Amino acid sequence: MKALILSSSPRRDGNSAALAGAVAAGLAEAGHEAETVHLADAIGGLLRDCRQCRRPDGSCAIDDGYRSLFLDRFLAADGLVLATPIYWYGMSAQLKAFFDRMFCYVAASYPDSETVKARMTGKRVGLVLSSEEAYPTVSAAIVQQIQEYGRYTRSRFVGVVHGHGNARGEVARDPQDPLAEARRLGRGFFGRYASDYRIDTDRPGRVWPQPR
Numbered sequence: 001m002k003a004l005i006l007s008s009s010p011r012r013d014g015n016s017a018a019l020a021g022a023v024a025a026g027l028a029e030a031g032h033e034a035e036t037v038h039l040a041d042a043i044g045g046l047l048r049d050c051r052q053c054r055r056p057d058g059s060c061a062i063d064d065g066y067r068s069l070f071l072d073r074f075l076a077a078d079g080l081v082l083a084t085p086i087y088w089y090g091m092s093a094q095l096k097a098f099f100d101r102m103f104c105y106v107a108a109s110y111p112d113s114e115t116v117k118a119r120m121t122g123k124r125v126g127l128v129l130s131s132e133e134a135y136p137t138v139s140a141a142i143v144q145q146i147q148e149y150g151r152y153t154r155s156r157f158v159g160v161v162h163g164h165g166n167a168r169g170e171v172a173r174d175p176q177d178p179l180a181e182a183r184r185l186g187r188g189f190f191g192r193y194a195s196d197y198r199i200d201t202d203r204p205g206r207v208w209p210q211p212r
Contacts, residue, residue: 001033001078001079001190002032002033002035002076002077002078003023003027003032003033003035003077003078003081003124003190004035004037004073004074004077004079005020005023005024005034005035005037005081006036006037006039006080006081006083006098007020007036007038007039008039008040008082008083008091008094008095009083009084009085009092009094009130010092010094011085012038013168013169014085014169015166015169015170015171016083016084016085016129016130017038017083018130018163018171018172019083019128019129019130019178019179020036020081020083020128021036022128022182022183022186023126023128023182023186024036024186025183025186026182026184026185026186026187026188026189027186028186029183029186029187030186030187030188030190032186032190034186035073035077037069037073039092039094039095039097039098040094041065042066042069043064043066043069043097043098043101044062044063044064044066045064045097046100047097050103050104050107050109051109054110058109058110058111059110060101060104060105060110062101062104066098069098070101070102070105071116075120077123078123078124079123079125079190080123080124080125080126081125081126081127081128081185081186081189082095082126082127082128082146083127083128083129084127084128084130084142085131086129086130086131086133086138086139086142089138089140089141090141090145091142091145102120120153121153121155122154122155122156123155124156124189124190125146125149125150125155125157125158126157126158126160126161126189127142127143127146127159127160127161128160128161128162128178129142129161129163130162130163130164130165130171131162131164132165132166133164139160139162150196157196158185158189158192158194159185159194161178162178163176163178164176164178193207195207
């Protein structure tokens with residue numbers, strides 16, 4: 001299986017980037033392919049008014065690396081891991097732009113939008129976060145947004161790792177050892193139990209097999 005890891009901090013050697021690297025290591029240990037992209041290398045502009053900006057053939061007119069990232073790398077991946085610091089109790093601007101600019105390719109005015117939407121569904125999604133603050137709900141807004149993204153795209157949100165630190169690399173000193181937890185997330189990413197019930201979900205009476 002293949003996972004795309006989006007490292008969204010402007011600090012390439014910061015704490016969320018370290019967590020992203022730990023996830024990549026775990027994926028590799030489990031025999032999966034992991035590609036890490038620093039979003040600052042691919043995204044050079046924010047979403048505009050597509051009705052004014054779109055080219056006559058329906059393609060996006062913003063000339064940066066987003067088209068290739070989205071169409072060639074994201075759509076081809078089986079899973080998506082998002083790495084971001086917490087800024088103002090939300091995700092980084094780079095990661096928000098990644099989601100915002102999806103609109104150019106799912107809107108009906110894009111010629112291949114139906115194919116794009118079909119290829120967006122069914123992926124596994126993981127989230128790794130870093131912040132200086134440690135109170136329990138500091139990450140609530142980001143987690144909720146990714147949950148809603150998963151629901152909307154029929155994707156499976158499989159786990160969150162949250163490390164604490166401020167200076168570069170300080171997350172390694174977090175007593176909760178989020179780097180090890182991120183590595184475990186990577187190792188189990190494509191197989192870990194992740195349920196998302198609806199009222200009419202057909203499900204057994206037990207989660208785990210009973211010992212014989």
